[in-house]
Amino acid sequence: MRLLNVNVDGxxxxxTFIGNRVPSYAILSHTWEVNNQEVTFQDLKKGIGSxxxxxxKIQFCGDQAQRDGLKYF
Numbered sequence: 001m002r003l004l005n006v007n008v009d010g011x012x013x014x015x016t017f018i019g020n021r022v023p024s025y026a027i028l029s030h031t032w033e034v035n036n037q038e039v040t041f042q043d044l045k046k047g048i049g050s051x052x053x054x055x056x057k058i059q060f061c062g063d064q065a066q067r068d069g070l071k072y073f
Contacts, residue, residue, distance in 0.1 A: 001022050014045065
């Protein structure tokens with residue numbers, strides 16, 4: 001399973017968990033933007049996508065996960 005984690009600089013990093021040792025995490029779902037503005041898994045792997053308007057959804061969810069005491073989402 002791959003989960004997002006927020007770096008100290010505010011950027012995101014994908015972390016891979018194998019097996020059943022997956023930590024608690026928030027679920028990020030739904031598409032809110034037009035197709036070319038959603039940040040894709042490929043965008044995250046390449047470290048791009050922050051210029052897309054859908055990036056703000058990821059930022060919001062990361063902030064909310066931290067407020068809820070979760071490290072991953």
